[in-house]
Amino acid sequence: MAQINVTPLVDVMLVLLIIFMISAPVITHKTKLDLPQRSSKIMETPPSVHLAIQADGTMYWNGTPVSSDQLRTQLSIAAMQSTQPALEIDAADGAAYDAVAKVMAEAKAQGLARIDMLGVQ
Incomplete structure (x- = not known):
């Protein structure tokens, strides 16, 4: 009489269950995400x-040539505005x-909050 040995099958099933x-x-595992509405x-x-x-080394403020002192003055004026403008710096190669x-x-x-660097387009 031939019988099947089920012990190895039970062992494998228990290991897989664990x-x-x-x-x-x-x-x-859940991760909470705050997505924009x-x-x-x-x-x-x-x-x-x-x-x-x-x-x-020459600098142009909105197309107008400025010196270092004039630039400092323009930056302080821009920083004091109620809605500060974004400073876009476009440096030549x-x-x-x-x-x-x-x-x-x-x-x-x-005190300027936003400074952007413009790249080659």
Whole structure:
């Protein structure tokens, strides 16, 4: 009389049951996400100021040439406005890193909250 030995089958089934019991809480882990809600309110874009820094170090505030002192004054005026404009810095390819870093540091020191760097388009 031939009989099937079910002991190895039961052992494998118990091991699989234990593996599934351990891995089930990991699979069902929930993460809470705060997704943005849809709004009918129209977002207003803040005004922006364009500052171009040329390769030779000259700076243009909205197309008007400015010196370092005039730039400091313009930055302080922009920082005092009720709705601060975004400062868009457009540095030329050959502009010195030091000149751009000084402008960014001065803008931050004057209290401008938003400084954008424009790239090649």
